[in-house]
Amino acid sequence: MTKTTAAPAQKVDAALLRVAFILVLGTFMASVDATIVSVGIDTLAHEFDASVAGIQWVSTAYLLAVVTAVPASGWLADRLGGRRVWLVAVGVFLLGSALCALSWSVPSLIAFRVVQGLGGGLLPPTGQALLARIAGPARTGRVISVVAVVPLLSPVLGPMVGGGLLAVASWQVLFLVNLPIGAAAVLLARRHVPVVPPTHRRTPFDVRGAALLSPGLAVLVLGLTEVAHGRTLPAAVGVTAGLLMLAGFVAHGLRTGGTPLIDPRMFTRPPLGAAALALLVLGASVFGTTFLLPLYFQAGRGLSAWQTGLLLVPQGLGAAAGSVLVHRTIDAVAPRTLVITGVLLVLAGTVPFTQLDHGLPDSALAAALAVRGFGMAMISAPVMNIVYSRIEPQQIARASGALNLLNTVGGSLGTAALALVLQTRLDAHHQHVPAAFADTFWWVVALALLAAAGTTRLPRTRPTSRP
Template identity: 70%
Template sequence: MNRAASATSNVPLLRVALILVLGTFMATLDATIVSVGIDTLAGDFDATVTEIQWVSTAYLLAIVAVVPASGWLADRFGGRRVWLLAIALFLLGSLLCALAWSLPSLVVFRVVQGLGGGLLPPTGQALLARIAGPDRTGRLLSIVAVVPLLSPVLGPLLGGSILSIADWPWLFYVNLPIGLLTIVLARRYVPVVPAAGQRARFDLRGAMLLTPGLAVLVFGLTEISHGRAGIPVLLVGLAMLVAFVVHGVRTKHSPLIDPRLFVRQPFGSVAIALFLLGASVFGAMFLLPLYFQTGPGLSALQAGMLLAPQGVGAALGSVLVHRAIDRVAARTLVCTGIILVVVGTVVFTQLVHDPPVALVALSLLVRGVGAAMISAPVMNVVYSRIDPELLPRAAGALNLLNTVGGSVGTAALAALLQARLAARDSAVAAAFADTFWWVVGFGLLAVLAGLRLPARARTSTAN
């Protein structure tokens, strides 16, 4: 097949990828858009900071709770159907959130929204990998993987813009036209992929241990980060997860997520890399806008604009990965990306010296390029080598690790920041600088995991 014919045949596949990306983009963008409106919501509902935090925490807990079941749902009902239902559930939650009349009602509706949003990334990735096949998965994942990196940058910018001209319900109404357009396009262009031939029964015992265990673990970490006694809650969550691992190894049936996957290579190294990526990249994205608003005293819109170079870097990194992912070894791409993230973070360990804005912008650009070089290659290592019928469960496991890594990293960094603020007698720049050293540490640990990835590129048979 010549190059022109090959490009023409890939147009429908690229269209499918962009449609699936649109759904994931909507869900990931929403979390950061709403974070900008927390102060506004607290004022309108006459709520304390502790109470209003549940608007974000409830959404996060719902995502963590539903991701483990995404693989079974796709196996049982088909990836396209589950993905469309996830979009519809997310839109329903968005509409209900916009109509919320009290803080408790808003928190409940955020759970509904999170259940839909949590299903979108794993089911979308698995569906795309099934449609594309192993030879074209890498290039398409390089497009999909940049979405979570752009969302924390664009979210504050869009949220700040909305609140400057409209009331807070529009933070949720904005999802409706995007979601409806996505459903129309998906029904027309995304092909139906048959559900797995084997219909394993739902792992009820595993679900009763893993899903609540993860939710309790994240809740415990959140409580610790807020300065309350979350350690007993944290220990309960850990105990439930240990019980799930024992159950997953011993059960004769198909577990919700097979713990034995994580001791196999390259899956084990991929899982560790994604966990640490979530902790380092998304943990830092919690710290950066917070520092810009509490340190220099920027508005949410100004902070979003200052973060824009990271989004530009992520886009540039995505283009680079798109061209290199089938020709350059995953180990090379991932380790290079992690090192760039670490290099781009070092300047924030020197905040007490008030680094110039140009240096901050350049560092964010470097961080963005590096972050875009990590996720797509590690996912491609798994998706291009695994049996097609196992894709939904593998996608669920990988997204779970990335989500939990981001949650754990964010909560841990919040707790560390609070401790450093107390130790530094509320010297904001020094406390943030101390905390960013931990982000550098997470990155260096991720390099060790990256070194265990395949050292050779997968040979493609596609023309």
């Protein structure tokens, strides 16, 4: 048996940080765009003379396109190379953004949001996998700790940027703002991001798996969206059909002699199974809270999108501070220690929101948000480091797609479940908003406790170098 040793620390030099900055621009566009547009839903409904239920498809269509694109990211990167796929994804996202700004009706806007979502769905997993391949196992943790903070900042930056833009410009700017960022990312990537060759394995595309997985996820997310809107029959049909298709995909993945789009057996191998559970629950908690907090500040306190964004700033500051700590300690501290500490901080930062009906001052809410942000930054980067540092380079692209997919699905599950709980509590409290939100946040606490239980299965030791 070959003995493994702790991976020696390697310097994260300026060239690697430059590559990380360039690749994170794609994730920044994709994550912030969703929250920017959500702020402008009311404006879009007014401009197109559409109902709220109809215009909500602008957000739903984007999410469906994202979950459709993510499963294919690993195969595309293996076949064509991560850099090429990333550049194409940025181009598709920019094309969709430009077309959205040219929309003349709600159906056209929805169609163009699908184009945008297909590109946006490929950007985070492809960028993360490409960065992990370039950095190598010994530097992955520190560099991922820098880029992982971006999705945590999107709930803060989105409402502020969206509210500020709508205050001074027309709705088209919600989409045009992506063009200069994306153009800069493409130019910089072509110059500074090295080419990582595709894997030598020329596996055929898993057509049957794609026909089951991507549509199954899209139908499931659509059903969960209907749950959030209180439409019982479409929700039941969508959730049932989606789960059946996903079950069919799992059966196909276990039986096929080829390479499935996402191998279900991958989640039975440590540490990916425990990491997947952690990211699934984290997605439910983070995205669910991202749904609840702006809604409470705007519906419960009557604040504008801009004011809501300002109140969420402490969470972003906490996330930035947490990422600095993780960057400095991720190679010296066991990943499980960081992750469990982060989950406990998220739990501690969530408990005060269960007391919203007691008139908590803004200072207490700001402190709780800062603690939550700090804790969230201590979870995602160490979890991804655990996976990327312990699997072969040829498997990174598919593992990245799987982890991003679970995080997105977890977010959809959490949002739908918490929306249903919130509506139930509003009815029970006769529309007394603070009490209903306080009850709903107890469910967020339960998600954090579930995440804490799952993280105990993560590895106790630091990553080891490959023999």
